[in-house]
Amino acid sequence: MSYKVNNVNWRRETDYIEEIKEVRNKVFICEHRIPETEEFDNNDINCEHVLVRNEDDKAVATGRICENGKISRIAVLMKYRNTNAAQKVIQQLLSIAHRKGINQVTIDAELDNVSYFTNQGFKPVGGVYMETGLPKQTLSCSVNSFVCPHGILH
Known part of the structure; x- marks a missing residue:
């Protein structure tokens, strides 16, 4: 399946914001079931x-990266979770990080998703914790680990 990927500036591109x-x-x-006040x-x-x-x-999918290099809010509509839509989001976020000089x-x-990210080069940092009723793990990775052939993320 082919996708179009857009970078979106929250302050300038209001049409895209509604879709996000x-x-x-x-x-x-x-x-x-995450409360709207916590999600946005x-x-x-x-x-x-x-x-x-x-x-x-x-x-069909979105994600964001903060100035400190934190990737978050990766969301893929259910129908597209068995495609490479998430891969497209992550690749573009890593491209943004690289462009901004975030190492x-x-x-x-x-x-449940930790093994997906560890297979892509991320390493656990600290212990497991609870957030909005979900167990989570912080993972970290060098942006340079992703300068590799297309399709490394699946």
Whole structure:
């Protein structure tokens, strides 16, 4: 499946913001039952966002990266979770980090997803903790670990 990936500035591209909110609402608020006040925090305006669209130009995935290299809010609509949509989000976020000179990125992964990220070169940092009722693990990785052939993330 082919995707179009857009970088989104929260302050300037309001059309994309509504689509990002829609994807995150479906995944985090409806599916995971995360309170809206926790999902849409004050960090959105300070982050660079990625929006992935399918061949019908429908928003299917999103994610963000903060100035400190923290990757978060990766959301993929259920129908697209067995595709490479998440890979597109992560690759673009890592590209943004590389462009900004961020050498180390972190992600707070749900415990069920830790092995996915460790297979991509991330390493656990600290212990498992609970956030919004979900067990999570902070993982860290050098951005340079991702300067590799296309398809390394799956």
